[in-house]
Amino acid sequence: MAVAAVSRTPDETSNSDAREALTCVSDLRALKSQMGKDGYWLGGSGYGYGYPMGSSGYGWYGAVGGGNPAANGYENARPGYEVRTLLAAANILAQHGQQKACETVVGTTRGIYQLYVADLHRISVPIVDVPYWQQRQIAAAQPVTGENKSFRSDELLGTEVRNPKGEALGSIEDLLMSPQTGKIAYLVIGRGGVFGIGEKYVPVPWDSFEATPNVDLLVLDASEQTMNGAPQVADGRAMRTNGFEQESQKVDEYWKNHASSVEGN
Numbered sequence: 001m002a003v004a005a006v007s008r009t010p011d012e013t014s015n016s017d018a019r020e021a022l023t024c025v026s027d028l029r030a031l032k033s034q035m036g037k038d039g040y041w042l043g044g045s046g047y048g049y050g051y052p053m054g055s056s057g058y059g060w061y062g063a064v065g066g067g068n069p070a071a072n073g074y075e076n077a078r079p080g081y082e083v084r085t086l087l088a089a090a091n092i093l094a095q096h097g098q099q100k101a102c103e104t105v106v107g108t109t110r111g112i113y114q115l116y117v118a119d120l121h122r123i124s125v126p127i128v129d130v131p132y133w134q135q136r137q138i139a140a141a142q143p144v145t146g147e148n149k150s151f152r153s154d155e156l157l158g159t160e161v162r163n164p165k166g167e168a169l170g171s172i173e174d175l176l177m178s179p180q181t182g183k184i185a186y187l188v189i190g191r192g193g194v195f196g197i198g199e200k201y202v203p204v205p206w207d208s209f210e211a212t213p214n215v216d217l218l219v220l221d222a223s224e225q226t227m228n229g230a231p232q233v234a235d236g237r238a239m240r241t242n243g244f245e246q247e248s249q250k251v252d253e254y255w256k257n258h259a260s261s262v263e264g265n
Contacts, residue, residue: 023103024090024093024099025094027106028091028094028102031113036130039128039129040116040125040127041083041113042130042216079112079113079115079116079119082112083109086112088158089105090105091158093105134162134217135166137212137217138162138166138212138219140212142211143207144206144207144211145207149211151184151215153175155215156175156187156215156218157173158172159171159172159217159218161218161219161220163219163221163222163223164219167224169189169220169222169224169227170189170191170192170202171189171190172187172188172189172190172218173190174188175187175188176188176203183206184206186204186206186248188201188202188203188204188233189202189220200232201234202230203251204220208255222258229254230251230254231247
């Protein structure tokens, strides 16, 4: 099955520019790490807007045992939306070596996030148990190819991928469409590196994935060892210019033979 890449602009960042952006990358990673530790943010990947608004009640309920965030007096999704959008913008700027612009966006993001957390503190919203929330999400995941399911590209791009054990496998870097059907054929998982710099790209057949409620996470039944041995692609441009028909056959065969490799690991 031949495929064509969409939605990804080839990164033309020079190695020098990439190195210069590493300071901003470090700051961005530190901010996201702090957000995870705070326990007020579940929307860093996927289409969620953050905690508690990002999971339409499910992530909230699974994390802290029940209740409705709106009942606590917090009904504003806007700050979470802004934080998520700015994180994505800083990521893009870092990948293109725009150090100064990236730092400006990270600073703005930090300020909005601090106001967001202050609002949650003010109305005594409890913090989330992120590992427990992830376990609940993974247990509720359903195949992406199920009946009556549809997805937007912005729901998938950037979404974290974990296996059924909860181990992180990477995040979605790109979508590959089948020219025959016009439907998604593969999701490309970015692995290693930092925010797109130094990453390796692993295409995985679309029907291998499950999605959690509200697409906060994607679930792939694969081990770290399986991911390390999987066929890789350079970037979207390589797929378009070199042709992907033969490579897609290799990818399909690999995942057919390793579809449930996480079991028994």
